[in-house]
Amino acid sequence: MTMGEQIRISAKTLAEVAMPGFCPRCFWIKRKVPKQLPYQSFPGIFSSIDAYSKRVVHSRFDKGQGPPVWFRGLGELVSYIDPPHYSKFKIIDEDTDILLTGSPDGVFVRADGSHVIVDYKTSRYTPYQGHLYPLYEAQLNAYALIGERCGLSPVSALALIYTEPVTDEATAAEDRVHREDGFAMEFVANIVDVKLDPGIISPLLATAREICDLDSVPKGRYGCKNCGLLDDLLELIGT
Ligand code: SF4
Known part of the structure; x- marks a missing residue:
């Protein structure tokens, strides 16, 4: 089979290929239907909370206080970098002619000059989240692969930062959460290390190319x- 024209795939989309229950039919349909399919929308509140988590962390560095205590598992971090926009954070894979793009949630610099790439997840870390590990592992390693060629070299670590809302009755009754204009919600954070192994991306790109080229x-x-x-x-409807 000859290779089709160049295709553009985001790290997030490519990562679907890594899931054990990956469906080539779904992937092919989503690539061929340019408009959003039903049930594909994602509540915006989660993006807002992820953005807030990022601001909370960055504000510590901006005030000269260094990383938050709960970042201790990420090594000695000295600063952060504003995450690159996907229009600049991209590479072409020569073997498959796929333009791989990405947009990491957070990038931190270690004392040795290397970079840590993180992704924020507003969620409880449940066994179900564990099932999604191959998806997030592929997404973050795609960022590492792009980062090595787009200004973040060397990448030395990857991590997921789960921020979990505190919703128990005792906390809800605390005076500190009650405000004149509403109420506050607190979060606890869990950091999950992700294995740095950008070599897993090449077979995913090959599979994606193979599926996209099917007629x-x-x-x-x-x-x-x-x-x-x-x-x-x-x-039933006679189509
Ligand atoms: S394309 Fe069909 S088989 Fe594949 S996951 Fe979607 S509904 Fe299931």
Whole structure:
């Protein structure tokens, strides 16, 4: 098969390929349908909280206080870098002619000059979140791969920062959370190290290229009933 034209894939999208339940059919459909499919929207409040977490951390450095105490697992950090925009944070993979783009949540500089790339997750760290590890591992390693060629070399560590809202009754009754204009919500943070291994990205790019070059929709995930339901629906309405 000859390779199609150059394709652009974000680190987040490419990371889907790394999931054990990855469905080539879903991936192909999402690439071919330029508009957003139903049930693809993501509540904006989570992005707002992630952005707030970032501001909380950066404000410590800006005030000369160094990293927050709960960052202790990330090594000796001396400063942060404003995360690069995806329009600048990109590389072309020569083997697949894929333009790989990314937009890391946070970048910190260690005392030895190396970089730590992090991703904020507003969520409890539950066993389900553990199932998503391959997704986040691929996303962060794609950032590391791009970073090595786009001004963040060397990258020495990757991490997920889970910020979990404190919602128990005792905290809700504390005077400090009650304000004249509303109330405050507190968060606890958990840091999960992610293995630095940018070598995992090349096979993902090859798979993505292979699927995108298919002329017709590939088979769906084994055992997934939803495509069967769609077929039933189309038959019912006589399409
Ligand atoms: S098999 Fe399931 S996951 Fe794959 S395209 Fe169909 S509905 Fe989506």
